[in-house]
Amino acid sequence: MLQHEDECRQLCSFWIDETLFGVEVSTVQEVVRAMEETPVPLAHPAIRALINLRGQVVTVVELRACLGLPVVKEKAVYVVLRHQGELFGLRVDRMNGVIEVPEAEFESAPEAAGNAQASLVRGAYKLEKGIVLEIEVERIVTAVGVKSAA
């Protein structure tokens, strides 16, 4: 992916509390409302449940847990991501839509920040008002997939 100064990328953005996060839009298959869930015993604490997405069983990851935040009970939204041929869902608070971010406004995350957020976030883009933190989907999978209670 060429990154020229005047290039723009598109991120699918959503809110966790008052922070705006985003993922590369091409990784997003769809966004669905919260639906009936089946919990998965013994799984990684950030794995919330399984859902039935039109006949496919999709694992839903609780993004708040990945970020080290407490989980809230309110109805949330699932962002269904495609990664290496498989689907998984990301449970977030509210959607914000697809936004364009200019490459010039990118600042990569400081190295070895240590907290859970930093391990997922690859960097931030400055917006007119505020910033959006870009999450790298690969990092979610690494964080959640490897470690489990088996």
Added chain:
Amino acid sequence: MSLRVFTRTHCSRFRRGHDDPPGQEGPRLKLTHPRRRWRIQKTTGVCPVDDMGEILVEFAAEARESLVEVEAGLLELESDPTDLGPIQVIFRAIHTIKGTCGFFGLSELERLTHSGENLLSALRDGQCKFNEDMASTFLDLLDVLQLFIDQIERTQSDKGVDSGDLPERLQKLREDGIAAEAGTATVKAPAPEIEITDDMAELLREAQMLPSVNDGVSEEEPAEAKPVEAKPVEVKAAPTSKPPETKATPAKKTAPKAERARRSPEETSVRVATELLDRLVTLVGELVLARNQIVQRVGQHPDPVLTPASQRLDHIASELQEAVMNTRMQPLKHVFSRFPRLVRDVTRLCGKQAGLVVHGETTELDRTLIEAIRDPLTHILRNCIDHGIEAPEKRTAAGKTPQGTITVDAYHEGGFVNIDIIDDGGGIDVQRLKDKAVSNGQLTQAVSDQMSQREGLDLMFLAGLSTAGEVTNVSGRGVGMDVVRSKIEGIGGTVEVSTTLGKGSKFKLKIPLTLAIIPALIARCRDQRYAVPQANLEELIRYQTTKDADKIEVMAGCRFYRLRGRLLPLLWLESILFPDREPTERDVWHIVVLKAGEHTYGLVVDAVLDAQEIVVKPLGGLLESLNIFAGTMITADGRASLILDPTGIAARGNLSRRSVGVRLLDAEVEEETTDSCALLIFASHTDGRMAVPLDQITRLEELPKDQVEVVGGCSVIQYRDEILPLANVSELLPERRVAPRPLDASIDPAQRDTLHVLVHSHGGRQIGLIVGRILDTVPGSATKQRGRAGREGVLFTFVQNDRITEYLDLQRLVQTASPGFYDAAA
């Protein structure tokens, strides 16, 4: 680039027409569309690429299949160089490939196949004899052809593959072979082409050139081929025979050859892309889900029109599912076809001799599973030859034939495909395995001594355990068998091994028939539903705590259910899934008896709901490491649910491969540090309660009474491939002076069909002590207060659970029963 090459060559062939240089007789393309020809000539390098690409892919697939036949033919030829039948098959295959190369302008491949074809035709005509060098060279040729085909599939050109000196070697073999033969044989048959008329030759070539029509033409081919085939055979018998004569003679030799030449008529088939098949399977899977929903709903709300319709739908969906599943089934031949070559190569490498016998290669298995078992089977075969079969001298010295035999047997049984690999080699030395494991630090000497034959054999599946003296090129790095087991278990199968020292070994693989749609039992645990594959299901038990209390045994904190003379370990699903919470107390337990490989256990669930056919969906990358789940599914009411994996649950519940007694032993070894060893409390009908140190007991068993035999005045029973001497504890002790409080008539051994036996072992010897009933295990601290012993054989007495219990002198009792028991082994 390759496109232009095609164009030029293609055009040049047309232009040249019949002026091909001699020896270059490729198939003649008769274009029926002059306009097409014109278009190609005019094009500056752009060909109808897609069509060409497709045809090339087809060609590659066809060629691959032919190569499998060629390999089989070569190995047949090697074992019997006098039977020239396979040569026809090989020749035809190479000839076809060569011809098609010409069509596509694959000059490199054409050159290679041409030299192969020359040698083959010399062989076919009896101009030279087949020898070892030719066999090896032809096999090398095969390997290079494979490379070519891979390259062609990938890049649509044959550039980039190096034939090396193969063409020259083939040429030389031909020349040397002819020279050698000319020296010995006086009969020289003229090449068949001269005898066949031009028309026949044309027809033959055209027939061979059209790849996909071969099947249809196969009926005519043998008729054409007969005069050609008959030639080499007839030459040996009557040098002056002419083709017209041979056509009339249905010589016994030609018939079987023709059989082989003709493609088997049962294989009327079409080629279908695997993606299409997978799509069919997915769609049928969804259909099954929808069918489940409809049937369930209609079952609850019957309707005069809907009910019969849903029943029809049910029936049709089941049949459709079965048929589609069958499309995924492939005969095991696809895996077994590589074995002869493998055996040949490995035996040569190891300097051994082994023959391979294969049964049941038509047994079918799901396509995806066939790929999964290829490597494990290959490894086991390698192992058999490398470690199992002894060197020829050793075999002869042992009175065996110098050539060993490996038998591969595949058959369907009980919802599984069984593949047995049996060798008549030297067997597996379990003691060596144990010693190696101890020296590797994977096992303590104590545990090793207590292990039975079966457990010792199991050690071979431990990672890093190889008892090979030297690490050979083939195997011996000790990383094989554990991978074999995990791969087979990964697809839901099992691997078992049995052996007899000096006679041979047997590997038994069990693979489930298919994974996609399986019959399952739906169970509930804590308001969630889980599926249990029926393939592992043995039976269902309903247990009531109030009524059936005596069926439960407790040992070292684990509960066992007495199931018809067998102690079944129990695992609570609730405890496994939610280890931090206390399991809910219930009056009624639903026990699902599962068999996972070697372990049979009872899984206690809240309720058993339904039996359904479910579509197995993958667990997903994020959850794959959870070994207690085998996959996911969608229940009839549309919820996502998890499918349990009985093997994973057994592992998680610590039903390790060692038997219960050894596990208890391990648990107690930790307690020993506090210098109080746990005790096993048991009772007899007449003698009251007794105790022995738990660490002296290897195993607790319940053995059928009617299998006890009397040999030389002693009671014995066959136990785990060995003879176990038995002794009744009560009979070993002198009578008590004061009769104890009678316990319970039900524990009188005389009144039961089974015997409770404590197995005690020492230095390789075992003895079984019959007791009335096993009661409990308690920590050694219970013996703090000790009372005086009342009779011989008892060390002291103590009070446990408000009852007086005698602490026995176990060693002394055993010596009474079997005086030489503790002597050093002879």
